[in-house]
Amino acid sequence: MAAPPDNDVLWARGLHYAYDGSPALQGISLGIRVGEIVAVTGARGSGKTTLLRCLSGQTLPEQGEVWFNSSPVHTLSEAARERLRLSRFGWIDSSPRLVPELTVWENVALPLLLHGTSHRSARRSAQEWLERLDVGGCAGKRPVALRQAQRQRVAVARALVHSPAVLFADEPTAPLHQSDRAQVLRTLAAAARSHGITVVLATHDLALTQAARTEDVTGAVLADRTMPLADGRCVRSPAGTGAATVPPDPEGTAACSLSA
Numbered sequence: 277m278a279a280p281p282d283n284d285v286l287w288a289r290g291l292h293y294a295y296d297g298s299p300a301l302q303g304i305s306l307g308i309r310v311g312e313i314v315a316v317t318g319a320r321g322s323g324k325t326t327l328l329r330c331l332s333g334q335t336l337p338e339q340g341e342v343w344f345n346s347s348p349v350h351t352l353s354e355a356a357r358e359r360l361r362l363s364r365f366g367w368i369d370s371s372p373r374l375v376p377e378l379t380v381w382e383n384v385a386l387p388l389l390l391h392g393t394s395h396r397s398a399r400r401s402a403q404e405w406l407e408r409l410d411v412g413g414c415a416g417k418r419p420v421a422l423r424q425a426q427r428q429r430v431a432v433a434r435a436l437v438h439s440p441a442v443l444f445a446d447e448p449t450a451p452l453h454q455s456d457r458a459q460v461l462r463t464l465a466a467a468a469r470s471h472g473i474t475v476v477l478a479t480h481d482l483a484l485t486q487a488a489r490t491e492d493v494t495g496a497v498l499a500d501r502t503m504p505l506a507d508g509r510c511v512r513s514p515a516g517t518g519a520a521t522v523p524p525d526p527e528g529t530a531a532c533s534l535s536a
């Protein structure tokens with residue numbers, strides 16, 4: 277099997293995963309370059325969450341390989357994968373899981389404090405990220421005092437505060453009001469781009485990713501390309517979505533956006 281290209285931060289080949297014998301991933305291969313923002317799209321149940329979980333080391337694929345920065349992830353122990361996730365990856369999902377007893381800035385500083393960063397430095401970084409995400413004024417409040425959209429921005433700040441190499445965002449705008457969705461996505465994309473953070477974004481709302489792209493007033497294009505899934509396989513994207521996909525290979529291993 278070929279080695280991953282050097283400029284791919286994430287690289288996967290032939291991923292298969294099933295829940296109780298029911299297939300969720302059926303031979304997905306992909307390469308994601310450093311700093312790219314990739315939107316994994318598809319209907320509910322198409323395999324987006326399972327793919328993100330496999331790429332981030334939360335779930336071991338039953339078959340196939342996952343590589344991060346040219347090192348295998350699928351052969352690591354559970355403890356080593358946990359360390360990798362804490363230090364190099366960020367994760368946001370549809371419900372902002374903030375610690376209710378902590379203030380907003382303490383929630384954001386948490387990943388840094390867990391890594392041994394000093395209290396003063398962690399607080400400064402947390403405040404900077406909260407301001408970047410337009411919720412700096414909420415730093416001293418408890419999560420319960422925030423609107424849902426503000427809580428999700430705080431979750432984005434917490435996922436980015438330790439400058440992860442890759443941010444995984446699984447339907448991050450699902451709980452938000454329509455008017456907040458594109459704005460939260462644009463803010464997330466702009467923050468990731470300015471820090472060279474790769475983003476893998478799962479969404480079933482392709483219209484939203486396109487709207488965020490066309491309505492952008494900050495200069496931050498949302499996704500560099502889309503990676504459409506159906507029934508756990510990569511599929512060719514509709515024209516104009518920026519996807520670079522190739523048809524399934526002769527071994528039945530569908531390949532998304534193969535790197536050169």
Ligand SMILES: Nc1ncnc2c1ncn2[C@@H]1O[C@H](COP(=O)(O)OP(=O)(O)OP(=O)(O)O)[C@@H](O)[C@H]1O
Nearest residue numbers: 295299300318319320321322323324325326327480
């Ligand atoms: N914990 C689980 N137990 C059993 N089946 C599961 C589990 N999680 C996912 N599945 C099934 O695996 C398939 C892929 O699910 P997955 O959540 O990865 O898709 P998705 O595209 O993220 O869907 P959604 O948009 O609804 O989150 C679906 O058929 C789903 O019902």
